[in-house]
Amino acid sequence: MHVAILAGGRGVRLRPYTTALPKPLVPIGGEYAILDIILQQLSAQGFRRVTLAIGHLGSLIRAFVGDGARWGLTVRYAEEERPLSTIGPVLNFLDDLPEHFLVMNGDLLTDLDYASLLRTHICSDAPLTVATYQRRVNIDFGTLETVDGEIVTFREKPTLRYGVSMGVYAISRSTLARYPKNVPFGFDDLVHDLLARRQRPKAYPFDGYWLDIGRPDDYDEANETFAEIRPRLLPQVDLSCRPEVA
Template sequence: MHAVILAGGKGVRLRPYTTALPKPLVPIGDQHAILEIVLRQLAQSGFTSCTIAIGHLGHIIRAYVGNGSQWGLRVGYSTEESPLGTMGPLLTMMDRLPDEFLVMNGDILTDLDYGDVVRQHRESDAPLTVATYARKVAIDFGVLTTELGKVVGFAEKPSMDYRVSMGVYGLTRDTLAGYTPGLPLGFDELVLDLLKAQNPPHAYDFDGYWLDIGRPDDYDRANAEFTTHRGLLLKGA
């Protein structure tokens, strides 16, 4: 199995940590970089190769990861000269991708079985599989429902439940046919195009451990919890 790791972002939300380090290399628990944890997990899940899409401070990622042999992987690189969105970098490496593969952000911490995402994607025969996670969003205001200038409903500081994208996808290469290499392509644009074409993505619902390290609060939480969750995230290590 093959994975593409998206690691070209500038990590603006994590400054000053990302001033000198690319976001996927910020430390977790003072022991491991996020990207190292991801690569270990991919190898554990049965992946044999991956391509890392790099951009901002990409030379540091190259120096750190090398050819991936220390984790039992064959690692190659694709350089993003300008921002291409979530899916845009894939268009520049189409000739190196298998029919089905994993795509993931390089800044997430989870015990998701990446291999199972690809297996379910293959079985679903869907153009795209999106790993989803339940998030509760608290509204810190009293919320009014109005009609014709009158208040007809009220809820005091309600919370809303959503399933959000985890930044992990199973993708079929043919799904990207017709898009132009070198132009930006976002995850949102791809999903909306698939829905418009009545070819909906498959949802891989997950309820284990997941943090988006691009969010400062989640990064702080990841460091605080790493000792407790190390065995969960680095099985066998």
């Protein structure tokens, strides 16, 4: 089983934490890097091959991960000379991937069963399977709708729920074969094109723990709650060979 991890972003929204470190290497709980947790999870779930798409401060990721042997993984690297968005980097090493594989962001904390997602995708025969999460957004104001200047509905401080992409998806190599290399191409571009072609992606609903560490508030939350969520993120994993976080 193979996974491509996107670790080349500049982490602009997470500054100043990412001034000296790439986002996947920021420490969580003063003990682990985000990428360390992800690699432990993948290894525990049976993954053996990883391709890390690196760019900004990529040399630090190479120094930290090495060849992946300490996690029981074989890790290769694909370096972006310029930003290629979220799918573009994968297109450049597509020929080295199996027919079915995972793509995920390198800044996620979740107890998602990655192997189950990949198996579900393979059995579904879908072009793309997206792990989805119900995100709640609290609105601090009363909301209303109007028709011809008259209020027809009113809700006091509602909570809205949206299905969002978790930044983890299973995909088939044949799905990506038609797209050119070395050009920026995002996950949104892929989904829009598949919908236009009437090749609808599948959703893989998930209701466990998920946190996208994209903003300082998210990072602070991860650190504040890590002692509580650690057993869910790292169940029955041998940590004896875990590398130190810089």
